[in-house]
Amino acid sequence: MFDVVTGGAGFIGSHLVDTLVAQGNEVVVIDSLCAGHRDTIARHIDSCDIRFVQADLLSDGWQEAINGADRLFHLAADPDVRQSAVNPDPTMQNNIMATYRVLEAMRHWNIPEMVFTSTSTVYGDASVIPTPESYTPLEPISVYGASKLACEALISAYCHSFGMSAWTFRFANIIGSRSGHGVITDFIHKLEKNPAELEILGDGKQIKSYLEVHECVAAMLFAVGHARGRVNTFNIGSEDWIDVKSIAEIVTEEMHLPDTKFRFTGGERGWVGDVPKMQLAIDKIKALRWKPQVGSRESVRIAVRAMLDDA
Template sequence: MFDVVTGGAGFIGSHLVDTLVAQGNEVLVIDSLCSGRRETIARHIDSCKGRFVQKDLLGDGWQDSIRGADRLFHLAADPDVRQSAVNPDPTMQNNIMATYRVLEAMRQHGVPELVFTSTSTVYGDAAVIPTPESYTPLEPISVYGASKLACEALISAYCHSFGMKAWTFRFANIIGSRSGHGVITDFILKLRKDPAELEILGDGKQTKSYLEVHECVAAMLFAVGKARGTVNTFNIGSEDWIDVKSIAEIVAEEMHLTGTRFRFTGGDRGWVGDVPKMQLSIDRLKALRWKPQTGSRESVRIAVRDMLAEQQHGVS
């Protein structure tokens, strides 16, 4: 099996590469290293179990390398929801245009299958929680969410027009080692600077589903092996949720801090485009006989421990 992973030196992508290599697949990583780190996949490259092309998907010089691939995992994206409300252009370019270029390269070189990582933010402020994949209307409230929904539409059109197959995964909050952004990273950095006080965006009551990254990768590959429709869409997340204040408490506890004061910025949203409550229905995955082994609270604690260990000892 020849797999291509765009964004394969990034957070989720590098964990996916680990698993694909362990399965004995031939793996090609395409990554600009804008946010990814070569050291996360260096052992696979050094052992010749994986190949690496450092290219930006918005440029050229990578397209021919995917010729002959059986499946392409498209994880490369601009993942910053907050920044998409400040400067939308990088999100438009790195999400929508990059996905279009990937689809065109697949069409031209005959790559038959695509796995795409989308997001729970395509649902916007959903009125139904847990939110199923069939929920409508899809009204994103962030530029990031809108860009991912546009990518889903492009993928569907290409699959039906050019005989491809696709698996689209709408993620809850995926957390764990090698992550470079998100609430846990934010809290750890702030507490290292000032252990006495932690600023928490919003009122701390934002409540969402979290899942540890290894569970996420397992769910993706399980669904790809079971569902064989033209376009297969799945939510991936835990079956419960946790509020931001509780996450702050876990981070402080795992950093062995006592007496840390929490200072809330106020309001029910941490930033423009933030969704105060989010939990995804995973009934579609469960119908295939997959369910997560960890809940949100346990996923957070595992992720905090792994991220603190990673900072202490280097890339894991």
């Protein structure tokens, strides 16, 4: 199997590359290293287990590297939900336009299959929780969520117009080693600067589903191997949730800071585009006989320990 992974030096992408290499696949990684880090895949590059192409998907010169691929995993994106409300243009360019360029390259080289990483934020403030893939209307409340929904639409159109197949995965909060953003990263950085007090955005009562990154990669590859439609859309997450205050407590416990005081900024949303309650229904992927082995709380603790080891 010849796989291409865009964003393969990033958080989830590098873990996916680890698994694909372990399976014995031929792998090409395309990454600009704007958000990803070469160190995450350096051992695979040095051992010639993968071919690494450093390139921006908005530029030219990388397209020929995908020639002959059996499948393209498109993970490259601007993942910062909060920043998309401050400056939308990078999100629009690096998500929508980059996805369009990838699809055009796939059409040119007749690459038959795409795997795309989307997000729970396409559902917006869902009135049905846990939220199934069939939920409507899809009304994102962040520019990031809107960009991912636009990508889903483009991928569907290309699949039906040009005979491709796709697997789209709407993620809950994926956490773990090599993560460079999100609530756990935020807490760790704040506590390193000031262990006496931790600022928590919002009221700390936001409750969401979290899943450790290795579970996420396993779910993706399982679904790709067991679902065979033109466009296959799956939620990936845990079957429970945890509130932000509890995450803060786990982080301070693992950092051995029993006297840290919490300071809340107030309000039900931590930032513009924040969804106060999120849990995805995963009945569809469970019907394929996959289910997560860990819940949100255990995922958080595993992730905190791994991220502290990374530091």
